[in-house]
Amino acid sequence: AQRVTQPEKLLSVFKGAPVELKCNYSYSGSPELFWYVQYSRQRLQLLLRHISRESIKGFTADLNKGETSFHLKKPFAQEEDSAMYYCALSGGETSGSRLTFGEGTQLTVNP
Amino acid sequence: EAQVTQNPRYLITVTGKKLTVTCSQNMNHEYMSWYRQDPGLGLRQIYYSMNVEVTDKGDVPEGYKVSRKEKRNFPLILESPSPNQTSLYFCASSLYFRGDTQYFGPGTRLTVL
Numbered sequence: 001a002q003r004v005t006q007p008e009k010l011l012s013v014f015k016g017a018p019v020e021l022k023c024n025y026s027y028s029g030s031p032e033l034f035w036y037v038q039y040s041r042q043r044l045q046l047l048l049r050h051i052s053r054e055s056i057k058g059f060t061a062d063l064n065k066g067e068t069s070f071h072l073k074k075p076f077a078q079e080e081d082s083a084m085y086y087c088a089l090s091g092g093e094t095s096g097s098r099l100t101f102g103e104g105t106q107l108t109v110n111p
Numbered sequence: 112e113a114q115v116t117q118n119p120r121y122l123i124t125v126t127g128k129k130l131t132v133t134c135s136q137n138m139n140h141e142y143m144s145w146y147r148q149d150p151g152l153g154l155r156q157i158y159y160s161m162n163v164e165v166t167d168k169g170d171v172p173e174g175y176k177v178s179r180k181e182k183r184n185f186p187l188i189l190e191s192p193s194p195n196q197t198s199l200y201f202c203a204s205s206l207y208f209r210g211d212t213q214y215f216g217p218g219t220r221l222t223v224l
Contacts, residue, residue: 009151036213044154044201044215086153098169099144099213103153 002027002091006102013077014110021072021105023061023087032090033063033070036101039083047072047085057081077109113138115216117202123222124192132187132219134202140214142205143185144169145177147198148218154201160185161208192223 003026013019025031035047048056050063050070061072070087087102115136124130136143144159146169156169160179174196176188185204189196200219205211 006153043217044203044213046212049212088154098156098159100156100170101146101154103151 002031002089002098002100004087004089004100004102006085006087006105008105009103010106010108012108012110015079016076019074019077019081019107019109021085021087021107023070023072023102025068025070025087025089027068027089027091029091033061034088034090035059035061035070035072036086036088037083038086044086077107079109079111082107082109113214115202115204115214117200117216117219119219120217121220123224125224126193127191130189130192130221132189132200132202132221134185134187134216135183136185136204136214137183138204138206138214139182140204141182141207142211143179144203144213145175145185145187146201146203147171147196148201149198157187157200192221194223197221197223 005024007022033050036044037047038044059074061070063070084104084106086104089100118133141162145157146154148154155171157175158169158177160166163179163182166177179185202216203213205213
């Protein structure tokens with residue numbers, strides 16, 4: 001079974017501070033990991049995916065297979081980063097085509 | 112404009128009254144899926160479809176049905192809604208596969224009394 005855990009439901013930081021949103025997963029094979037973001041009154045949208053290894057809006061995430069983690073990081077948070085963030089996992093063929101999301105972390109960046 | 116649309120956006124109904132939430136995409140995507148979003152539980156996949164006439168259960172399929180007769184449409188059917196199906200529902204699509212970028216609809220807020 002595949003599972004995604006985001007241990008922090010709420011995270012509050014000040015503008016300019018570093019931010020890290022934690023994501024841990026459980027999957028026996030080689031997963032594909034994603035971060036999706038939902039800004040207020042907007043649709044859920046892809047932020048980044050581990051296979052792209054790119055930085056979007058200053059955010060990065062590294063897949064750590066040893067620790068089964070895919071934490072999202074940004075060195076200097078901005079107020080516009082305030083949103084709900086979801087980590088998601090897509091497993092291999094044995095899991096069918098399920099996409100499993102974590103519980104979400106509500107990030108608030110204070111001025 | 113490339114997008115995923117859902118209707119209705121808001122719905123209040125009563126227990127046992129069959130309802131359908133429509134989902135349509137204009138991007139020629141093969142993969143479509145339905146999620147429900149509940150506080151503290153995140154998004155949970157209800158059903159997904161790899162292509163026309165190909166559907167499969169997600170993590171929480173009980174009480175729901177889907178069909179995929181056309182590539183662009185993927186309706187969610189609640190034959191006999193119950194209060195525990197009160198939730199925010201999202202439809203999503205992607206080009207080919209689960210690993211592709213998912214494009215989400217605006218959501219349908221359903222209340223079952």
